[in-house]
Every structure is written in C-alpha cells, then in structure tokens.
Amino acid sequence: MSIINKIFKLFLVVCLLSATSCDNELTEINQNPNGVDPSQGNPSFLLTQVMVNTALDVGNKGYSGELSAFVQYTQKDSWGNNNYDWDGSGWNTYFDNLRSAKLALQRSQELGYTLHEAIAQILMAQNFVSLADYYGDVPYTDAIQADEDVILPTYDSQEAVYKGAIADFVAAAASISNNMGNLEAFGASQDIFFEGDAEKWMKYANSMALRYYMRLSEKDPSYSQAGVTATLAKPLISSVDEECALAYIGTSDGTSQPSNSSTGGASAFNRVKPCTTFTDRLRELDDPRASVWFAPVAIPIKVVPAADVPGGEDDVVVDGVRYINEETLAANGLKIYDKNTWKADRLAGLSLIDTSSTYVGLPVSYQGSEPYTYNLNPNPVQGGGNVHVSLMNDQFKEASGEFLKARVMSYAEVCFLKAEAALRGWGSDAEGNYNRGVQASLDTWGIGDEYADYIDNAEVAYNGTLAQIMEQKWIANFATASESYLDWRRTGLPDLQTGPFALSSVIPVRFQYPDEERNINEANYNAALSSLETTSHTNDVPGKYENDTPWSKPWILQGVTKPW
Template identity: 65%
Template sequence: MDTFKKIIRVTLVGLTLMALSCDNDLVDTNLNPNGVNLSEANPSFLLTTVMSGITQDVGNKGFAEPLSAYMQYTQKDAWGNNNYDWEGGGWETYYDNLRTANLAYQRAEEMNLKFHQAVAMILKAHLFALLTDYYGDIPYSQALQGNDGVSLPQYDSQETVYKGVISDLEIASQLLSNNQGSLEVFIPEQDIYFHGDSKKWIKYANSLALRYYMRLSAKDPSYAGAGVQKTLAKPLIASVDDELAVPYLGISSNDSQPGNGKQGSPSSFTRIKPCNTLIEAMNALDDPRRNIWFAPVEVPIKVVPANEVPGGGDDVVVDGVRYINEATIDPGSESIYDPLTWYQDRVDGLTLIDTSSVYVGLPVSVMVQEPYTYNLNPQPVQGGGNVHVSLLNEQFNAVSGPNLKSRIFSYAEVCFLKAEAALKGWGTDAEGNYNKGIQASLDTWGIGDQYSDYIDNSEVAYDGTLTQVMEQKWIANFTSASEAYMDWRRTGLPDIQTGPYAKSSVIPVRFVYPSNERDNNGANYNAALSGLEATDHTDDVAGYVEDDTPWSKTWLLQGVSEPW
C-alpha cells in the first residue's frame, strides 16, 4: 500500500501532463487527445487523464463545493453559499472526460487490449452515472457520436441511463473476470487507481453496480432487489486496502486538498467552519472522529453570574476564555445557543451566543448575510477569522497529508450498503456490516483502536434501524459530501433541514442544466424539461427557466416519499 501511495503521489499530475504532451521516447503514442493523430493516441495515458479528472471532481464536490454545506458538514462564514441556491456544475468537465474515455476505449479495442477496454467502460459508466445523479435526463446513447454526425444529441431518460450504467459495469467486470491470466499489463504508474491490479478493478466495478442498484431501491425496488442480491455474490471492495481513495499530491491547486490556505489566500481555510448539525450529532455519540476533523474553539465563551467574572467587569478575556456577565444579556435581543430553540430564536431576530466549551460550529443558514459576525465575533470582518467558532483540524490546511484524499469509493460505503440491503431483506447480517462500516471509517482516519469503546456506546450499538445505519454512513462520508447527498436524497436520512435564512424550506434535489445546452441544443433541452416534475418548491427562487430549477424532481424522485 505504501508503494502504491508513493506511485500515486508521483504520477497523478505528472501523467496527466504527459498525456497532453510529447516525449522523445513516446512521440508516436503519447499524443494530445484534443489534437490531431487521435488514431495513434495511447489508451493508457488517456485513461490516466480521465482517472485524474474524476479524482479532482469527486474530491472537490466531496469537500469544497456547496454540497458540504448542503449536507451540513461545513458552513462558510465568508465567500460561501450556506443558503441552498447553488445551481450546481460539472457538465462540461464530465463530457470532456467522457470523450477522452471513449477514445481510450476505441483505441484499446483496436489494439485488442481487454484490460484497458474494461477500465474505459468502468470510467465511462461512472461519469454517466454522476451526470444523471446530478441533472436527471442527459445525453447518453448519442452523447459521444460527434464523429458520426450527431452534434445535437437527444437526452435519454434517467432510468435508461442508470440501467445502462449498471449493465456496462457488469459487462466490464465480466470482461476482466473472463480474461484473468491473459490480460495485458496495465503499467502501475499509469493506473493511478489500482496499480495495475485487475482484481481490484473487478471489485470496484461490482461495488459501483451495488451503489447504483441501491440508488434505485425506492424507485424500482423489484429491479434493485434482484440486482443487489446478484451483486452481493460477486467480489466487492472488502477492506480499506481495496478502497479507492487517491491521496492529494500538493503540487498545484488542482491536485491539492481543497480549501487549504497554503495556496492563495489563508482565508480559503479559515472561512470553512464545521456545521453545528454534524458537531451536535457527534457530541451526542462521543465520536472520536471529532478530534481528527475539528479544532477546539480558540476562545470559548462562558456566560456566568457577575461574581464569577474574573477581575470584575462585564465582558473580559482571561486565560483564553471570554467571560460575559449574564446580567448583561438582553433576552429581547440575545439568546444562549440551544439545539432545540436556536432556529426559532433566529427567526425572532435574536443574536445567538454559543457557550460550548470545546467545539463551536456554525448553524446552517443562520444569517441572511455571510455569518462572519456569528457568536459575538470581536473582529467581524469578512475573511478576518473568528476566535469564537472552531476551525477544521489543521491537517486540512495542508496541501497534502496522510489523511488528505479524494475518497471516490470507501470500504465503509460498501459495508453500509450491505447493511442497508440486509434491512430490506436483500442480504444478510445487517448488524455485522454496520459494525464493519464503523470500523472501516475509524481505520481510514487512523483511529481504529478506538472502535471497541465507540461501539460500546449505547447510542452507537446497533439498534436495527435504517435511521442509525444512515446516520453512521453520513458521519463516515465526511469529505465525501456528494455521496452523502445522494443517500439523503433517496432516503431522507439523516433528517436534516434547511436553516432559517435558506432560499427554500427544503433542500434542493438536482443541478440545473447549463445555459449553453438551452442555447445550443434547445429542442432536446426542452424535451428533457418534460421529464422533470414541478413541485410546490420549484418556483421558490426566481430567475430559473421553466421547471429547470434545483427543486424540480427527476424521474428517480417522482412518486416516492423521500426526501420531501
């Protein structure tokens, strides 16, 4: 594993650049996929480019973009979006990567490279799945036929895309399985995911299929149930060593930990705060991951009787603690933060004072403006910091590090998927898989030795409910907010709500199509809009085109009860 990590660190960016340049020894094969001589492009380097692109996108959406705020892992107190009106993004990048993956597949087919064909199929399936996850109906069957004269592709239904993706994953897995012992070499330095290990690619393809069968579990339970049972009998990601988590290199902003303050402005890091929703959930469980993910608040606040304020006065900082005379608190304008009352207190216009002694987070959508004044910030300047609200752990301020990875598919996710499937009657041993999921999450953050104490907590010990399984999966998906978002969207769990100053009273359920699709592929775009279902919240925010808003429902959510 150490060797694999070292190779990834060296190659993730280097090979991407190599795929877009020429070298004296590779002049005939290592060509720019967007240039001429596509018929001579090297499929290995093309696939490395696609892997790098997926790594960057999943990492950013998992940590830095507003999905982390949507899922209430973090909130930004400056230059952020905590109010749930983000339109989403990534369409063009996904299709750019798909074109490269498709060229890699064509070249591998021409060269009879079955390993490379299968990898290209898996990457294409993953990219199409991400597109339909976020947007709904998308160009799929005609999407990569530009060379065949299809410049304005039709949109396929979301159902067609999901089921096509699953089929391709199964075909790719079978292609690798059927050719074990005769597969060509995939050079480890070029395969930045699995170091040329075809068996790990098989496990990854099967695990992706399991993820997408479960994605359909509420919408099409008969199809999903049969598929899950079939897939559980296949090789899946079975350990932390099998999981797909690519370490950041720290060479440039594109391959570094998102939101670090070492590249560009230091406030890139300091404006990211933990969300109180996550902190409160972890506090209730005495979760040891708090210490790994968050920093103790620099200056806690204590509201005390006048005779307990050191040295007298009404508002003083002594030995790193801010003491406030409780007699000076005006109940008409101020309130001590309480998880049960804070929402209504903010609706009533009260200023919140959080007296938590260790970790202080930002409540979700707590202000109309950016919340850099929160918790009596003594220096309320945009981007200026706040000593009364916790930061993330300092490790996230680095460009790279042992825990800093783009977590594309974790072993913990497989375990929780298997636990959920068992609860639905599609598998076995829900409790065992739930426990393994927790152990896997602790292991991946380097605190596996604390599992025994944690699982003995009465609130953590398995209780047989989907609510508990999904809460633990949500916690484990910290830095993987995109997958947490998909889980919440199909299950409504955990039961999180927008804050008092959100743009809508419900969390958005899709991304908005890019404007260039409306402008350049208008007929097919308009046809795709008919696949969206307007809701009571579709028009919560003005300025969108017809039903193409974050609050319209795609096929996946039509006729089901969750998330709202």
C-alpha cells in the same frame, strides 16, 4: 513508483493529449497539427487523465464545496454559499471525461487490450451516471458520437442512463473476471486508482453496481432487489486497502486538498468552518473522529452569573476564556445556542452565543449574508478570523497529507450498503456489516483503536434501524459529500433541514442544466424539462428557468415520498 513520479507522468499526459479532448465538431482546418493524432492515442494515458478528473470532481464537491454545505458538514463564513443558492456544476467536466474515455475505449478495442477496454467502460459508466444523478435526463445514446458528428444530442431518460450504466459496470466486471490471467499489463504509474491490479478493478465495478442498484431502491425496488442479490454474490471491495481513494499530492492548486492554505492562501482554509449539525451530533455520540476533523475553538465563551464574571465586568477574556454576564443577554438581543430552538430564535431576531467548550460550528443558513459575525466575533470582517468558532483540523490546511484523499468509493460505504441491503431482506448480516463500516471509517482516519469504546456507545451500538445505518454512513462519508447528498435524497436520512435564511424550506434535489444547453440545444433541452415533475417548491426562487430548477423532481423521485 513514488506518487511524485506518477504525477510527473500525469502532467506529460495532459500536455500530450490536449488534442484528444476537443469538441466533436472540430474539423480538419482547426485541428492542432502539433497535437497527438487521436488514432495514435495511448489508452493508458487517456485513462489516467479520466481517473484524475473523476477523482478530483468527487474531492472538490466533497470537502468544502456547496454539497458539503448541503449535507451540513461545513459552512463558510466568507465568500461561501450556505443558503442553498447553487445551481450545480460538473456538466462539462463529465462530458470532457467521457470524450477521453470513449477514445480510450476505441483505442483499447483496436489494440485488443481487454483490461483497458473494461476500465474505459467503467469510467464511462461512472461519468454518465454522475450526470444522471445530478441533472436527471441527459444526453447518453447520442452523446460523444464523434463518428456521427451529433452536435445537438437528444436526452435519454434518467432511468435509461441508470440502468445502462449499471449494465456496463456488470459487463466490465465480468469481462475482467472471465479473462483473469490473460489480461495485458496496465502500468502502475498510469493506473492511479489501483496500480494495475485487475482484481481490484473487478471489485470496484461490482461495488459501483451495488451502489447504483441501491440508488434505485426506493424508485424501483424489484429491479433493485434482484440486482443487489446478484451483486452480493460477487467479489466486492473488502478492505480499506482495496478502496478507491486518490491521494492529493499538492504540487498545484488542482492537485491539492480543497481549500488548503498552501496554494489558496490563508483565507481559503480559514473561511471553512464545521457545521453545527455535524458538530452537535458528533459531540452527542462522543465520536473520536471530531478531533481528527476539527480544531478546538481558540477562545471558548462562558455565560455565567454576574458574580462569576472575573473582575466584575460584563464581558471579559481571562486565561483564554471569554466570560459574559448572563444578565446582559436579553438587553443585547442575545441568546445561548440551543439545537432545538435556534432557528426560531434567529427568526425572532436574536443573535446566538455558542457555549460549547471544545468544537463550535456555524449553524446552517444562519443569516442571509455571510456569517462572519457569528458568536460575537471580535473581528467581524469578511475574510477575517473568528476566535470563537472552530477551524477545521490543521491537516486540512496542508496541500497533501496522509489522510487527505479524494475518496471515490470507500470500503466503509460498501459495508453500509451491505448492511442496508440486509436490513431490507436482500442480504445477510446487517449488524456485522454495520460494525465493519464503523470500523473501516475509523481505520481510514487512523483511529481504528477507538472502535471498541465507540461501538459500545448506546446510540452507536447497532439497533436495527435504517436511520442508524444512514447516520453512520453520513458520518463516515465526511469529505465525500456528493454520496451523502445522494443518499439523503434517496432516503431522507439523516433528517437534514434548511436553516432560517435558506432560499427554500427544503433542500434542492437536482442541478440546473447549464446555460449553453438551454441556448444551443433548445429543442432537446425543452424535451428534457418536460420529464421533470414540478413541485410546490419549484418556483421558490424567482428568475429560474421554467421548471428547470433545483426543486423540480427528476424521474428517480417521482412517485416516492423521499426526501420531501
């Protein structure tokens, strides 16, 4: 069935299931008499809804959202946040997903649908563990207990949520494996992740378990090692065709590539720029993915001796190149961008000129306000263009396209997880898995034939270091910034630093709890706060709530040296 038909069915699902996502405390009096009775809910349609929302959350955080700025894939030159002034989001999305998944689980159990039950268990574990990833302690045992009407749930420890979710991934995979051949059908038009392929769901659950065992590698290495060793013996995602990546179909703002110009207007695309942290490294590695992700700068700048400026002028555009007399820089407070000195240069009050000939990005946290003036922009207005800074590749201007997907879990990620495990002595063939990860990423973006030349690059050829594995994983996870952020938080790799005008000298390590938790669920909220470890950066930003700040450390970072 075509993807358009799948989305048409999805819209029917959303319309039909409006009643199933209501808050637990709704009573008979305020139930919609025209809504679907939850006791009659179709688990297939419920699971479709959860899959869509789960994937869109990954995609929205991944391409042009704040986490993309956090891990320095992109920066916005207008109406954006490059200075790490963001408290996080997703709480309500995850709990909405959990309510629908919980109902799907109950209905599947009532109907005897083993595959649907396992999938509901996987999606519940995924949304719970996402909450723990970003916030720390969260409601878990008491959450979404409609039968008991728990209005003010207690918070479970981050450790309990991580290990409970991992146990659910393992159990769901085992259930599918043990019942293979006797499972009910899950229609391909409803199963938008794997089109009803139970074996792919089993591999996905095992791969998610591997991800989260590795998530605990620094905090609880003995637990992590035992889990990783056991999981590597199980079937995992083993090709690009088996990965979990949901294509955008572009029929509405919510189903389109983030920041596309088709539904969001031209400025939605134009204000997203590559970050120099990313463009610099891709240029140093001669990485072929740069041409897939970025557009060449419209008008490059060359700083040359006075005698070489055409027409004897100090600043002139000739044949699509802007020439500037190098002798005029100092008098105008200008300096050529240097990746090793630019932060000090900015703090000294200098403005920078990037003379890169092909891809020009925005430096991270370049200034306290929006950096639409960067690189001598001749049209320095909010929302205006900048011919001296690269745009993203034209494909990202579209609402949908061959390579435009919400990449929930890629084959490349699995390969890099296996390579890291082997490097730690928990698995085997670190080099082979590293190479397969690089190949998988190039295949994903349609340039697999560039692999042989790229892997021979002196800085790309496997050298047996964790830093190299994590760097290539960071590159491969472009457009999946959420996973890159959590990898950086776990390992401190790559060595990302804030810019000169960031709110703090270190990158935040968690999201702040939403206001309604502080205002309504106060006692349990305060108990959760007591589990956070304050740091020397906790109060870097005045006005945050006690130690509920992005710079307080949750359990997973307590007692470890990463990332700072």
